[in-house]
Amino acid sequence: xxxxxxxSALILFQNFNSCPARQFSIIDEIIQYEQSLDxxxxxxxxxxxxxxxxxxxxxxxxxxxx
Numbered sequence: 202x203x204x205x206x207x208x209s210a211l212i213l214f215q216n217f218n219s220c221p222a223r224q225f226s227i228i229d230e231i232i233q234y235e236q237s238l239d240x241x242x243x244x245x246x247x248x249x250x251x252x253x254x255x256x257x258x259x260x261x262x263x264x265x266x267x
Contacts, residue, residue: 220257227253227261240266 227249234242243266250263 220253220259223253223257224259224261231264234264243267 227246230242230246230249234246243264247264247266250261253259254261254263
């Protein structure tokens with residue numbers, strides 16, 4: 202029984218870390234950033250976008266900070 206729970210947790214974690222899930226998460230962060238325009242959030246978000254584009258077939262445009 203415990204093994205099933207662990208396997209289920211790993212499957213959920215894998216799906217959450219999938220490229221589409223990561224892209225939707227970043228899009229949500231972009232929307233939040235556009236409301237605050239906080240520089241530190243922008244820098245972090247720009248790094249996440251660059252990493253996503255490098256690791257996944259994504260073409261999110263990198264935001265310009267500053």
